[in-house]
Amino acid sequence: RDDDDSDALDRSFACGGLRYVEPYRRRVRVRVSKRHEGAFRDVLVNQVSKSEFAARNSDDVDAYWATALAARRVRCVIDALRKMPRGGEATEEMWTEMGVEHLDEFVPAGTLLEIERCVHERCVADAMPEIVFECEKTGLVVVEKPAGVPVLAGAAPGWQGYGNLAALTSALRRRRAAKDDAADETRRTKRARATGDAGKVWAVNRIDAPVSGIWLPAAAPAMAG
Structure with missing residues (x-):
């Protein structure tokens, strides 16, 4: 499956006391630093x-990138800082697909790389969190964390994935919001006018994966900071 807007419960299934996330594809972006500019091969x-894109063994690294480049899963915006001095999203015309024939080309600092990779997340305990309380005034959510589920898990650079407490709690809140909206026309109208993800939560504190206890996420990133 390709990565989309589905949540942790859509993506996962339980088997033998463990919860597994179905493999999926995700695009991850990396900006080339001044220290690493040079031949495309060396940048990779x-x-x-x-950044944990490939195994640490050098032979595995070479094989990984040979496969990725042959499949055209890597593209870049050369000198992205100059082309987009004010930031923003790159247009499709700016992107160049990279193949094995580009390995010796010079890649300057500021180049934006985008790699499509297949993500295989580690399984976690098949235990769901319980939302104990939500404070509408402060935006804090009180969650009973089960043992064996990490609060956050680095599934890919800059991406936490679906098999973690934050993703599961967000999924539960989305389902509860959808149920409330279906029963309340006024609530549904207000939510339709709102912006952002009504269910997503951000971590305020962390608890080790093997430990159970009270976890405090926030309903907005500013509250978590």
């Missing part, structure tokens, strides 16, 4: 691979 090995 020295900067991108060290």
Whole structure:
């Protein structure tokens, strides 16, 4: 499956006391640093691979990128800082697909790389969190964390994935909101006018994965900061 807007419960299934997330594809972006600019081959090995895109063994790294480039899963915006001095999203015309024939080309600092990778998340305990209380005034949510489920889990660089407490709690809140909206026309109208993700939560504190206890996420990133 490709990565989309589905949530942790859509993506996962329980089997034998464990919860598994179905493999999915996700695009991850990396900006080339000044220290790592150089031949495209060196950028992939020295900067991108060290961000856990590939195995640490050098032979595995070479094989990984050979496969990714042959499948056209890597593209870039050369000198993105100059082309987009005010930031923003790159247009499709700016992107260049990279293949094995580009390995020796010079890639300057500021180049934006986008890699499509298949993500295989580790399984976690098949135990669902329980939302104990939500404070509408402060935006804090009180959650009973089960043992064996990490609060956050780095599934890919800059991406926490679906098999974690934050993702599962967000999924539960979305379902509860949808149920409330279906029963309340006024609530549904207000939510339709609202912006952002009504269910997503952000971590305020963390608890080790093997430990159970009270976890406090927030309903907005500003509240978590």
